[in-house]
Amino acid sequence: MFDLKGAIAQAKHVTFMTGAGVSTASGIPDYRSKGGLYADAERPEYALSADNLAAHHAHFHDWVVANMYHPEAKPNVIHQALAKITNEKGTIVTQNVDGLDRQAGATHLVEFHGNLYRLYCQTCHQSFDYRDYLQSDIHAKDGGVIRPDIVLYGEPIANAVVQAAVAAIQQADLLIVVGTSFVVYPFAGLIQYARPDATLVAVNKEPLALPAGAHMVLGDATQVFAEFV
Ligand SMILES: [Zn+2]
Structure with a gap:
Protein backbone atom coordinates (compact mmCIF):
# COMPACT_ATOMS: atom_id res chain seq x y z
CA MET A 1 0.00 0.00 0.00
CA ILE A 28 -23.36 17.64 -5.53
CA PRO A 29 -24.25 15.07 -8.17
CA ASP A 30 -21.78 14.39 -10.96
CA TYR A 31 -23.84 15.56 -13.89
CA ARG A 32 -21.47 13.91 -16.36
CA SER A 33 -21.89 10.48 -14.83
CA LYS A 34 -25.63 10.58 -15.44
CA GLY A 35 -24.96 11.21 -19.13
CA GLY A 36 -26.98 8.23 -20.29
CA LEU A 37 -30.07 9.40 -18.45
CA TYR A 38 -30.45 12.65 -20.36
CA ALA A 39 -32.47 13.08 -23.55
CA ASP A 40 -30.42 14.57 -26.38
CA ALA A 41 -31.41 18.20 -25.83
CA GLU A 42 -30.78 17.71 -22.11
CA ARG A 43 -27.36 16.12 -22.41
CA PRO A 44 -24.74 18.24 -20.62
CA GLU A 45 -22.61 18.35 -23.76
CA TYR A 46 -25.44 20.15 -25.53
CA ALA A 47 -27.15 22.02 -22.70
CA LEU A 48 -23.84 23.40 -21.43
CA SER A 49 -22.52 24.41 -24.83
CA ALA A 50 -21.62 27.86 -26.10
CA ASP A 51 -23.96 27.17 -29.03
CA ASN A 52 -26.92 26.52 -26.74
CA LEU A 53 -26.23 29.67 -24.72
CA ALA A 54 -26.02 31.73 -27.92
CA ALA A 55 -29.10 30.23 -29.58
CA HIS A 56 -31.37 29.33 -26.63
CA HIS A 57 -30.29 31.28 -23.55
CA ALA A 58 -33.56 30.49 -21.74
CA HIS A 59 -33.01 26.74 -22.19
CA PHE A 60 -29.41 27.11 -21.05
CA HIS A 61 -30.58 29.02 -17.98
CA ASP A 62 -33.30 26.48 -17.13
CA TRP A 63 -30.84 23.59 -17.42
CA VAL A 64 -28.11 25.22 -15.38
CA VAL A 65 -30.48 26.28 -12.62
CA ALA A 66 -32.09 22.81 -12.52
CA ASN A 67 -28.85 20.82 -12.56
CA MET A 68 -25.86 22.83 -11.41
CA TYR A 69 -26.63 25.14 -8.49
CA HIS A 70 -26.44 23.64 -5.01
CA PRO A 71 -25.91 26.69 -2.82
CA GLU A 72 -26.72 24.70 0.33
CA ALA A 73 -23.69 22.42 -0.24
CA GLY A 114 -14.42 28.49 -13.76
CA ASN A 115 -16.87 29.11 -10.92
CA LEU A 116 -20.67 29.00 -11.02
CA TYR A 117 -20.95 31.63 -8.31
CA ARG A 118 -19.16 34.25 -10.36
CA LEU A 119 -21.53 35.66 -12.98
CA TYR A 120 -21.53 38.49 -15.44
CA CYS A 121 -23.67 40.19 -18.07
CA GLN A 122 -22.41 39.36 -21.56
CA THR A 123 -23.33 42.86 -22.74
CA CYS A 124 -21.86 45.15 -20.07
CA HIS A 125 -19.74 42.69 -18.00
CA GLN A 126 -21.33 43.80 -14.72
CA SER A 127 -21.01 41.13 -11.99
CA PHE A 128 -24.07 39.43 -10.54
CA ASP A 129 -24.94 37.43 -7.48
CA TYR A 130 -26.10 33.86 -8.22
CA ARG A 131 -29.37 34.60 -6.39
CA ASP A 132 -30.23 37.19 -9.04
CA TYR A 133 -29.37 34.65 -11.73
CA LEU A 134 -31.65 32.00 -10.24
CA GLN A 135 -34.51 34.48 -10.77
CA SER A 136 -33.61 35.66 -14.27
CA ASP A 137 -30.77 35.50 -16.77
CA ILE A 138 -31.60 38.93 -18.23
CA HIS A 139 -29.94 42.11 -17.06
CA ALA A 140 -32.93 44.47 -16.81
CA LYS A 141 -30.84 47.57 -17.43
CA ASP A 142 -29.50 46.63 -20.86
CA GLY A 143 -31.28 43.41 -21.81
CA GLY A 144 -27.96 41.53 -21.82
CA VAL A 145 -27.80 37.81 -21.03
CA ILE A 146 -26.22 36.99 -17.67
CA ARG A 147 -24.08 33.85 -17.55
CA PRO A 148 -21.95 31.99 -15.06
CA ASP A 149 -18.20 32.37 -15.54
CA ILE A 150 -17.66 28.71 -16.38
CA VAL A 151 -16.07 27.12 -19.42
CA LEU A 152 -18.78 25.81 -21.73
CA TYR A 153 -18.44 23.02 -24.27
CA GLY A 154 -17.02 24.68 -27.36
CA GLU A 155 -15.25 27.42 -25.41
ZN1 LIG B 1 -25.62 44.30 -18.72
Missing part, protein backbone atom coordinates in the same frame (compact mmCIF):
# COMPACT_ATOMS: atom_id res chain seq x y z
CA PHE A 2 1.39 3.40 -1.01
CA ASP A 3 2.23 5.63 2.00
CA LEU A 4 0.24 8.73 1.06
CA LYS A 5 0.70 10.43 4.40
CA GLY A 6 4.48 9.97 4.29
CA ALA A 7 4.64 11.19 0.70
CA ILE A 8 2.67 14.35 1.53
CA ALA A 9 4.81 14.99 4.61
CA GLN A 10 8.01 14.76 2.56
CA ALA A 11 6.86 16.63 -0.55
CA LYS A 12 7.94 20.20 -1.22
CA HIS A 13 4.99 21.09 -3.46
CA VAL A 14 1.84 18.97 -3.61
CA THR A 15 -0.46 19.61 -6.55
CA PHE A 16 -3.90 18.04 -6.45
CA MET A 17 -5.89 17.55 -9.63
CA THR A 18 -9.50 17.13 -8.65
CA GLY A 19 -12.87 16.40 -10.19
CA ALA A 20 -16.52 15.74 -9.43
CA GLY A 21 -15.80 12.85 -7.05
CA VAL A 22 -14.47 15.32 -4.50
CA SER A 23 -17.83 17.09 -4.27
CA THR A 24 -20.27 14.17 -4.37
CA ALA A 25 -19.83 13.77 -0.60
CA SER A 26 -21.10 17.36 -0.32
CA GLY A 27 -24.29 16.33 -2.09
CA LYS A 74 -20.84 22.70 2.24
CA PRO A 75 -17.19 21.67 1.81
CA ASN A 76 -16.47 18.12 3.00
CA VAL A 77 -13.42 16.60 4.63
CA ILE A 78 -11.63 16.22 1.27
CA HIS A 79 -11.97 19.95 0.47
CA GLN A 80 -10.79 20.77 3.99
CA ALA A 81 -7.77 18.45 3.85
CA LEU A 82 -6.70 19.64 0.42
CA ALA A 83 -7.06 23.31 1.41
CA LYS A 84 -4.95 22.75 4.52
CA ILE A 85 -2.19 20.87 2.67
CA THR A 86 -1.98 23.23 -0.31
CA ASN A 87 -2.21 26.46 1.68
CA GLU A 88 0.98 25.29 3.35
CA LYS A 89 2.80 23.91 0.29
CA GLY A 90 0.89 23.24 -2.87
CA THR A 91 -1.88 23.98 -5.34
CA ILE A 92 -5.31 22.59 -6.17
CA VAL A 93 -6.21 22.43 -9.85
CA THR A 94 -9.88 21.54 -10.01
CA GLN A 95 -12.39 20.83 -12.74
CA ASN A 96 -15.18 21.58 -10.30
CA VAL A 97 -17.17 24.78 -10.73
CA ASP A 98 -18.97 24.55 -7.37
CA GLY A 99 -16.65 26.88 -5.45
CA LEU A 100 -16.30 24.44 -2.54
CA ASP A 101 -12.49 24.53 -2.48
CA ARG A 102 -12.69 28.30 -2.09
CA GLN A 103 -15.34 27.90 0.63
CA ALA A 104 -12.99 25.49 2.42
CA GLY A 105 -10.41 28.28 2.51
CA ALA A 106 -8.10 27.13 -0.29
CA THR A 107 -5.98 30.05 -1.46
CA HIS A 108 -3.61 28.27 -3.87
CA LEU A 109 -6.36 27.31 -6.25
CA VAL A 110 -6.84 27.08 -10.00
CA GLU A 111 -10.49 26.70 -10.97
CA PHE A 112 -9.79 25.21 -14.40
CA HIS A 113 -13.40 25.32 -15.59
CA PRO A 156 -11.50 27.65 -24.91
CA ILE A 157 -9.96 27.87 -21.47
CA ALA A 158 -8.42 31.27 -20.81
CA ASN A 159 -4.67 31.36 -21.37
CA ALA A 160 -3.94 32.69 -17.90
CA VAL A 161 -5.84 29.76 -16.36
CA VAL A 162 -4.04 27.18 -18.50
CA GLN A 163 -0.70 28.77 -17.60
CA ALA A 164 -1.50 28.75 -13.89
CA ALA A 165 -2.49 25.08 -14.08
CA VAL A 166 0.62 24.12 -16.03
CA ALA A 167 2.82 26.01 -13.56
CA ALA A 168 1.17 24.17 -10.65
CA ILE A 169 1.83 20.79 -12.33
CA GLN A 170 5.43 21.69 -13.19
CA GLN A 171 6.16 22.84 -9.64
CA ALA A 172 4.93 19.64 -8.05
CA ASP A 173 7.18 16.89 -6.77
CA LEU A 174 3.98 15.11 -5.71
CA LEU A 175 0.90 15.05 -7.94
CA ILE A 176 -2.31 13.58 -6.53
CA VAL A 177 -5.38 12.96 -8.66
CA VAL A 178 -8.62 12.80 -6.66
CA GLY A 179 -12.22 12.27 -7.70
CA THR A 180 -11.78 12.26 -11.43
CA SER A 181 -11.58 9.45 -13.95
CA PHE A 182 -9.32 11.55 -16.15
CA VAL A 183 -11.43 11.46 -19.26
CA VAL A 184 -12.14 15.17 -19.69
CA TYR A 185 -9.66 16.95 -21.94
CA PRO A 186 -7.86 19.31 -21.83
CA PHE A 187 -7.80 18.79 -18.05
CA ALA A 188 -6.51 15.22 -18.31
CA GLY A 189 -3.76 16.36 -20.68
CA LEU A 190 -2.23 18.55 -17.96
CA ILE A 191 -0.47 15.48 -16.60
CA GLN A 192 1.98 15.63 -19.52
CA TYR A 193 3.55 18.67 -17.83
CA ALA A 194 4.55 16.66 -14.77
CA ARG A 195 8.24 16.64 -13.95
CA PRO A 196 9.94 13.33 -14.79
CA ASP A 197 10.91 12.93 -11.13
CA ALA A 198 7.46 13.75 -9.73
CA THR A 199 5.53 11.07 -7.86
CA LEU A 200 2.06 10.56 -9.33
CA VAL A 201 -0.72 9.13 -7.19
CA ALA A 202 -4.43 8.62 -7.86
CA VAL A 203 -7.01 8.23 -5.09
CA ASN A 204 -10.18 6.57 -6.34
CA LYS A 205 -12.69 3.90 -5.42
CA GLU A 206 -11.97 1.95 -8.60
CA PRO A 207 -8.63 1.48 -10.35
CA LEU A 208 -7.84 4.01 -13.09
CA ALA A 209 -5.67 3.71 -16.16
CA LEU A 210 -2.56 5.63 -15.13
CA PRO A 211 0.86 6.30 -16.61
CA ALA A 212 3.58 3.75 -15.84
CA GLY A 213 5.10 4.20 -12.40
CA ALA A 214 2.05 5.93 -10.93
CA HIS A 215 0.62 4.77 -7.63
CA MET A 216 -3.01 3.91 -7.00
CA VAL A 217 -4.62 4.43 -3.60
CA LEU A 218 -7.91 2.54 -3.69
CA GLY A 219 -10.55 3.81 -1.33
CA ASP A 220 -13.13 6.38 -0.45
CA ALA A 221 -11.37 9.75 -0.52
CA THR A 222 -13.41 11.00 2.45
CA GLN A 223 -11.78 8.24 4.51
CA VAL A 224 -8.36 8.61 2.93
CA PHE A 225 -8.21 12.35 3.69
CA ALA A 226 -10.00 12.33 7.05
CA GLU A 227 -6.69 12.03 8.89
CA PHE A 228 -5.32 15.21 7.32
CA VAL A 229 -7.79 17.69 8.79
Whole structure:
Protein backbone atom coordinates (compact mmCIF):
# COMPACT_ATOMS: atom_id res chain seq x y z
CA MET A 1 0.00 0.00 0.00
CA PHE A 2 1.39 3.40 -1.01
CA ASP A 3 2.23 5.63 2.00
CA LEU A 4 0.24 8.73 1.06
CA LYS A 5 0.70 10.43 4.40
CA GLY A 6 4.48 9.97 4.29
CA ALA A 7 4.64 11.19 0.70
CA ILE A 8 2.67 14.35 1.53
CA ALA A 9 4.81 14.99 4.61
CA GLN A 10 8.01 14.76 2.56
CA ALA A 11 6.86 16.63 -0.55
CA LYS A 12 7.94 20.20 -1.22
CA HIS A 13 4.99 21.09 -3.46
CA VAL A 14 1.84 18.97 -3.61
CA THR A 15 -0.46 19.61 -6.55
CA PHE A 16 -3.90 18.04 -6.45
CA MET A 17 -5.89 17.55 -9.63
CA THR A 18 -9.50 17.13 -8.65
CA GLY A 19 -12.87 16.40 -10.19
CA ALA A 20 -16.52 15.74 -9.43
CA GLY A 21 -15.80 12.85 -7.05
CA VAL A 22 -14.47 15.32 -4.50
CA SER A 23 -17.83 17.09 -4.27
CA THR A 24 -20.27 14.17 -4.37
CA ALA A 25 -19.83 13.77 -0.60
CA SER A 26 -21.10 17.36 -0.32
CA GLY A 27 -24.29 16.33 -2.09
CA ILE A 28 -23.36 17.64 -5.53
CA PRO A 29 -24.25 15.07 -8.17
CA ASP A 30 -21.78 14.39 -10.96
CA TYR A 31 -23.84 15.56 -13.89
CA ARG A 32 -21.47 13.91 -16.36
CA SER A 33 -21.89 10.48 -14.83
CA LYS A 34 -25.63 10.58 -15.44
CA GLY A 35 -24.96 11.21 -19.13
CA GLY A 36 -26.98 8.23 -20.29
CA LEU A 37 -30.07 9.40 -18.45
CA TYR A 38 -30.45 12.65 -20.36
CA ALA A 39 -32.47 13.08 -23.55
CA ASP A 40 -30.42 14.57 -26.38
CA ALA A 41 -31.41 18.20 -25.83
CA GLU A 42 -30.78 17.71 -22.11
CA ARG A 43 -27.36 16.12 -22.41
CA PRO A 44 -24.74 18.24 -20.62
CA GLU A 45 -22.61 18.35 -23.76
CA TYR A 46 -25.44 20.15 -25.53
CA ALA A 47 -27.15 22.02 -22.70
CA LEU A 48 -23.84 23.40 -21.43
CA SER A 49 -22.52 24.41 -24.83
CA ALA A 50 -21.62 27.86 -26.10
CA ASP A 51 -23.96 27.17 -29.03
CA ASN A 52 -26.92 26.52 -26.74
CA LEU A 53 -26.23 29.67 -24.72
CA ALA A 54 -26.02 31.73 -27.92
CA ALA A 55 -29.10 30.23 -29.58
CA HIS A 56 -31.37 29.33 -26.63
CA HIS A 57 -30.29 31.28 -23.55
CA ALA A 58 -33.56 30.49 -21.74
CA HIS A 59 -33.01 26.74 -22.19
CA PHE A 60 -29.41 27.11 -21.05
CA HIS A 61 -30.58 29.02 -17.98
CA ASP A 62 -33.30 26.48 -17.13
CA TRP A 63 -30.84 23.59 -17.42
CA VAL A 64 -28.11 25.22 -15.38
CA VAL A 65 -30.48 26.28 -12.62
CA ALA A 66 -32.09 22.81 -12.52
CA ASN A 67 -28.85 20.82 -12.56
CA MET A 68 -25.86 22.83 -11.41
CA TYR A 69 -26.63 25.14 -8.49
CA HIS A 70 -26.44 23.64 -5.01
CA PRO A 71 -25.91 26.69 -2.82
CA GLU A 72 -26.72 24.70 0.33
CA ALA A 73 -23.69 22.42 -0.24
CA LYS A 74 -20.84 22.70 2.24
CA PRO A 75 -17.19 21.67 1.81
CA ASN A 76 -16.47 18.12 3.00
CA VAL A 77 -13.42 16.60 4.63
CA ILE A 78 -11.63 16.22 1.27
CA HIS A 79 -11.97 19.95 0.47
CA GLN A 80 -10.79 20.77 3.99
CA ALA A 81 -7.77 18.45 3.85
CA LEU A 82 -6.70 19.64 0.42
CA ALA A 83 -7.06 23.31 1.41
CA LYS A 84 -4.95 22.75 4.52
CA ILE A 85 -2.19 20.87 2.67
CA THR A 86 -1.98 23.23 -0.31
CA ASN A 87 -2.21 26.46 1.68
CA GLU A 88 0.98 25.29 3.35
CA LYS A 89 2.80 23.91 0.29
CA GLY A 90 0.89 23.24 -2.87
CA THR A 91 -1.88 23.98 -5.34
CA ILE A 92 -5.31 22.59 -6.17
CA VAL A 93 -6.21 22.43 -9.85
CA THR A 94 -9.88 21.54 -10.01
CA GLN A 95 -12.39 20.83 -12.74
CA ASN A 96 -15.18 21.58 -10.30
CA VAL A 97 -17.17 24.78 -10.73
CA ASP A 98 -18.97 24.55 -7.37
CA GLY A 99 -16.65 26.88 -5.45
CA LEU A 100 -16.30 24.44 -2.54
CA ASP A 101 -12.49 24.53 -2.48
CA ARG A 102 -12.69 28.30 -2.09
CA GLN A 103 -15.34 27.90 0.63
CA ALA A 104 -12.99 25.49 2.42
CA GLY A 105 -10.41 28.28 2.51
CA ALA A 106 -8.10 27.13 -0.29
CA THR A 107 -5.98 30.05 -1.46
CA HIS A 108 -3.61 28.27 -3.87
CA LEU A 109 -6.36 27.31 -6.25
CA VAL A 110 -6.84 27.08 -10.00
CA GLU A 111 -10.49 26.70 -10.97
CA PHE A 112 -9.79 25.21 -14.40
CA HIS A 113 -13.40 25.32 -15.59
CA GLY A 114 -14.42 28.49 -13.76
CA ASN A 115 -16.87 29.11 -10.92
CA LEU A 116 -20.67 29.00 -11.02
CA TYR A 117 -20.95 31.63 -8.31
CA ARG A 118 -19.16 34.25 -10.36
CA LEU A 119 -21.53 35.66 -12.98
CA TYR A 120 -21.53 38.49 -15.44
CA CYS A 121 -23.67 40.19 -18.07
CA GLN A 122 -22.41 39.36 -21.56
CA THR A 123 -23.33 42.86 -22.74
CA CYS A 124 -21.86 45.15 -20.07
CA HIS A 125 -19.74 42.69 -18.00
CA GLN A 126 -21.33 43.80 -14.72
CA SER A 127 -21.01 41.13 -11.99
CA PHE A 128 -24.07 39.43 -10.54
CA ASP A 129 -24.94 37.43 -7.48
CA TYR A 130 -26.10 33.86 -8.22
CA ARG A 131 -29.37 34.60 -6.39
CA ASP A 132 -30.23 37.19 -9.04
CA TYR A 133 -29.37 34.65 -11.73
CA LEU A 134 -31.65 32.00 -10.24
CA GLN A 135 -34.51 34.48 -10.77
CA SER A 136 -33.61 35.66 -14.27
CA ASP A 137 -30.77 35.50 -16.77
CA ILE A 138 -31.60 38.93 -18.23
CA HIS A 139 -29.94 42.11 -17.06
CA ALA A 140 -32.93 44.47 -16.81
CA LYS A 141 -30.84 47.57 -17.43
CA ASP A 142 -29.50 46.63 -20.86
CA GLY A 143 -31.28 43.41 -21.81
CA GLY A 144 -27.96 41.53 -21.82
CA VAL A 145 -27.80 37.81 -21.03
CA ILE A 146 -26.22 36.99 -17.67
CA ARG A 147 -24.08 33.85 -17.55
CA PRO A 148 -21.95 31.99 -15.06
CA ASP A 149 -18.20 32.37 -15.54
CA ILE A 150 -17.66 28.71 -16.38
CA VAL A 151 -16.07 27.12 -19.42
CA LEU A 152 -18.78 25.81 -21.73
CA TYR A 153 -18.44 23.02 -24.27
CA GLY A 154 -17.02 24.68 -27.36
CA GLU A 155 -15.25 27.42 -25.41
CA PRO A 156 -11.50 27.65 -24.91
CA ILE A 157 -9.96 27.87 -21.47
CA ALA A 158 -8.42 31.27 -20.81
CA ASN A 159 -4.67 31.36 -21.37
CA ALA A 160 -3.94 32.69 -17.90
CA VAL A 161 -5.84 29.76 -16.36
CA VAL A 162 -4.04 27.18 -18.50
CA GLN A 163 -0.70 28.77 -17.60
CA ALA A 164 -1.50 28.75 -13.89
CA ALA A 165 -2.49 25.08 -14.08
CA VAL A 166 0.62 24.12 -16.03
CA ALA A 167 2.82 26.01 -13.56
CA ALA A 168 1.17 24.17 -10.65
CA ILE A 169 1.83 20.79 -12.33
CA GLN A 170 5.43 21.69 -13.19
CA GLN A 171 6.16 22.84 -9.64
CA ALA A 172 4.93 19.64 -8.05
CA ASP A 173 7.18 16.89 -6.77
CA LEU A 174 3.98 15.11 -5.71
CA LEU A 175 0.90 15.05 -7.94
CA ILE A 176 -2.31 13.58 -6.53
CA VAL A 177 -5.38 12.96 -8.66
CA VAL A 178 -8.62 12.80 -6.66
CA GLY A 179 -12.22 12.27 -7.70
CA THR A 180 -11.78 12.26 -11.43
CA SER A 181 -11.58 9.45 -13.95
CA PHE A 182 -9.32 11.55 -16.15
CA VAL A 183 -11.43 11.46 -19.26
CA VAL A 184 -12.14 15.17 -19.69
CA TYR A 185 -9.66 16.95 -21.94
CA PRO A 186 -7.86 19.31 -21.83
CA PHE A 187 -7.80 18.79 -18.05
CA ALA A 188 -6.51 15.22 -18.31
CA GLY A 189 -3.76 16.36 -20.68
CA LEU A 190 -2.23 18.55 -17.96
CA ILE A 191 -0.47 15.48 -16.60
CA GLN A 192 1.98 15.63 -19.52
CA TYR A 193 3.55 18.67 -17.83
CA ALA A 194 4.55 16.66 -14.77
CA ARG A 195 8.24 16.64 -13.95
CA PRO A 196 9.94 13.33 -14.79
CA ASP A 197 10.91 12.93 -11.13
CA ALA A 198 7.46 13.75 -9.73
CA THR A 199 5.53 11.07 -7.86
CA LEU A 200 2.06 10.56 -9.33
CA VAL A 201 -0.72 9.13 -7.19
CA ALA A 202 -4.43 8.62 -7.86
CA VAL A 203 -7.01 8.23 -5.09
CA ASN A 204 -10.18 6.57 -6.34
CA LYS A 205 -12.69 3.90 -5.42
CA GLU A 206 -11.97 1.95 -8.60
CA PRO A 207 -8.63 1.48 -10.35
CA LEU A 208 -7.84 4.01 -13.09
CA ALA A 209 -5.67 3.71 -16.16
CA LEU A 210 -2.56 5.63 -15.13
CA PRO A 211 0.86 6.30 -16.61
CA ALA A 212 3.58 3.75 -15.84
CA GLY A 213 5.10 4.20 -12.40
CA ALA A 214 2.05 5.93 -10.93
CA HIS A 215 0.62 4.77 -7.63
CA MET A 216 -3.01 3.91 -7.00
CA VAL A 217 -4.62 4.43 -3.60
CA LEU A 218 -7.91 2.54 -3.69
CA GLY A 219 -10.55 3.81 -1.33
CA ASP A 220 -13.13 6.38 -0.45
CA ALA A 221 -11.37 9.75 -0.52
CA THR A 222 -13.41 11.00 2.45
CA GLN A 223 -11.78 8.24 4.51
CA VAL A 224 -8.36 8.61 2.93
CA PHE A 225 -8.21 12.35 3.69
CA ALA A 226 -10.00 12.33 7.05
CA GLU A 227 -6.69 12.03 8.89
CA PHE A 228 -5.32 15.21 7.32
CA VAL A 229 -7.79 17.69 8.79
ZN1 LIG B 1 -25.62 44.30 -18.72
